[in-house]
Amino acid sequence: MEDIVKKRIKQVLKGDQSAFEEIVSLYQNRLxxxxxxxxxxxxxxxxxxxxxxxxxxxxxxxFDQKRKFSTWLYRIATNLCIDRIRxxxxxxxxxxxxxxxxxLDHYSSLAHDSPLPEEEVEKMEQQERVQYEISRLPDKYRSxxxxxxxxxxxxxxxxxxxxxxxxxxxxxxxxxxxxxxxxMKKL
Amino acid sequence: MKPCPEEIVQYMHDxxxxxITRRDEQILSEHLEKCQAxxxxxxxxxxxxxxxxxxxxxxxxxxxxxxxxxxxxxERQGAGVRRWFGRHPMLAAVAMFVLLAGLALFSNxxxxxxxxxxxxxxNLVVEGNKVIVPEGEKVEGDLFVRNGELHIEGEVEGDxxxxxxxxxxxxxAVVTGKIEEIDRAFEWLWYTIKSGVKExxxxxxxxxxxxxxx
Numbered sequence: 001m002e003d004i005v006k007k008r009i010k011q012v013l014k015g016d017q018s019a020f021e022e023i024v025s026l027y028q029n030r031l032x033x034x035x036x037x038x039x040x041x042x043x044x045x046x047x048x049x050x051x052x053x054x055x056x057x058x059x060x061x062x063f064d065q066k067r068k069f070s071t072w073l074y075r076i077a078t079n080l081c082i083d084r085i086r087x088x089x090x091x092x093x094x095x096x097x098x099x100x101x102x103x104l105d106h107y108s109s110l111a112h113d114s115p116l117p118e119e120e121v122e123k124m125e126q127q128e129r130v131q132y133e134i135s136r137l138p139d140k141y142r143s144x145x146x147x148x149x150x151x152x153x154x155x156x157x158x159x160x161x162x163x164x165x166x167x168x169x170x171x172x173x174x175x176x177x178x179x180x181x182x183x184m185k186k187l
Numbered sequence: 188m189k190p191c192p193e194e195i196v197q198y199m200h201d202x203x204x205x206x207i208t209r210r211d212e213q214i215l216s217e218h219l220e221k222c223q224a225x226x227x228x229x230x231x232x233x234x235x236x237x238x239x240x241x242x243x244x245x246x247x248x249x250x251x252x253x254x255x256x257x258x259x260x261x262e263r264q265g266a267g268v269r270r271w272f273g274r275h276p277m278l279a280a281v282a283m284f285v286l287l288a289g290l291a292l293f294s295n296x297x298x299x300x301x302x303x304x305x306x307x308x309x310n311l312v313v314e315g316n317k318v319i320v321p322e323g324e325k326v327e328g329d330l331f332v333r334n335g336e337l338h339i340e341g342e343v344e345g346d347x348x349x350x351x352x353x354x355x356x357x358x359x360a361v362v363t364g365k366i367e368e369i370d371r372a373f374e375w376l377w378y379t380i381k382s383g384v385k386e387x388x389x390x391x392x393x394x395x396x397x398x399x400x401x
Contacts, residue, residue: 017256017259018256020256020259021252021256024251024252024255024256025252028247028251028252028255029244029245029246029247031247032245032246032247032248032251033244033245033246036245037242037245042248046247046248046251049247049251050251050254050255050258053255054255054258054259054260057259057260058260126241127242127243130238130239130241130242131242133238133239134239134242145239149236149239149240149242150239150242155204170200170204173200173204174197174200177200177203177232177235177236178232180235180238180239181228181231181232181235184231184234184235184238185231
């Protein structure tokens with residue numbers, strides 16, 4: 001598959017824009033899935049996955065064709081997701097009141113950062129619960145966990161995507177698993 | 188009850204990563220057999236992983252790739268040229284230089300078609316398009332007339348250049364330098380190149396400003 005992709009990349013670089021369509025259809029599900037699991041929202045996931053493909057197209061000439069294309073593409077997407085997550089919660093101003101909301105602060109506008117009441121969680125459907133638990137993971141661990149268990153990528157590839165040493169990736173996955181275990185003790 | 192060895196939890200994760208050595212696996216399983224707390228820990232970790240893996244496969248929404256293809260920046264005409272320039276900056280700079288030099292040359296030639304231009308010496312007399320070096324006067328420095336008639340009755344200490352015009356010399360005229368008359372575009376071109384090469388040599392030693400423009 002990588003061979004077909006490399007052929008299409010060369011065509012795109014020569015100015016054949018339509019060759020990019022095949023690249024998109026080959027990777028769209030995987031990329032959209034990562035974004036969805038990272039962000040927990042279909043609308044945002046589509047937004048970011050689309051942005052990732054457009055950036056890939058614009059910067060295609062910087063892609064080192066000796067490397068694996070999917071790694072490069074995943075890297076663009078996870079970086080965009082992490083940026084989006086960070087923008088969503090400006091961590092230093094969480095306590096500041098939101099103007100016009102009569103005393104509500106930013107904590108109350110974050111979807112899952114404050115845990116839901118237990119009975120609410122118990123009422124959740126299985127799939128809803130999976131997404132809920134992923135979204136409660138700290139974002140450092142979330143990207144590694146999503147790439148490992150949703151995309152089922154090998155540790156080495158995750159280390160290349162996140163541009164982190166293998167040891168750091170392992171630590172993050174270990175901590176992610178421990179965090180999940182604690183979140184779900186009552187399961 | 189003595190506390191469990193610290194490395195047991197690490198072994199659990201190594202096991203889950205599929206990267207445990209046979210020796211460590213042996214130690215882990217022996218420990219789990221006799222320690223309920225660690226058994227529970229291991230069990231919770233395995234269940235968390237299984238729970239994650241139960242996440243259903245998500246597919247991109249309908250029309251996703253169409254929307255991407257529609258929002259890609261359009262490959263504009265000339266994109267190829269720009270890419271070529273990007274790959275060959277030196278050639279691009281040279282091409283740019285030649286283009287600009289050519290443009291400057293011809294625009295100079297054309298705009299100077301109508302207007303009278305004279306070098307500025309104080310004792311020159313200008314009447315309409317007639318430039319006169321009066322009798323008995325001495326003009327110092329090179330004299331330059333474009334689009335006009337030059338009448339030399341006095342003395343010029345320097346070169347005389349007449350472009351697109353005519354020159355009349357009285358018997359009293361004295362010119363110490365060279366006299367040159369240029370009428371046609373080609374000659375103007377040649378003249379500019381001649382003087383351009385002289386100046387150009389010094390220009391080329393400095394950095395070419397076109398280099399920065401890509």
